[in-house]
Amino acid sequence: MTNEMAVIVLGVGLVLVAASMIAAGAGYLARRDGASYPAAVTRAGAALAATLTVVAAATAALAALTGR
Known part of the structure; x- marks a missing residue:
């Protein structure tokens, strides 16, 4: 495994952990607001x-700027 590949794998892992934490926080806040479990799960999924869409857009923009 090259260093570049290792950085990509670690970056993807970091993004997935951060997105999962954001989703968990959104679900928790929805429940605190009185939403039902299905509604809270829907908000967490959204x-x-x-989060993944924003990260993908930022990655595409960065790739376009660097020419890769």
Whole structure:
């Protein structure tokens, strides 16, 4: 495994952990707000998807700027 590959794998892992934590926080806050479990899970899923979308867009923009 090259160093570049290792950095990519660690970066993906970090993004997944951060997105999961954001989703868990959104679900927790939804429950605190009085939402039902299905509604809280839906909000958590939406937060996870939004986080991954923002990271993907930022990665694509960075790749376009660096020419890779």
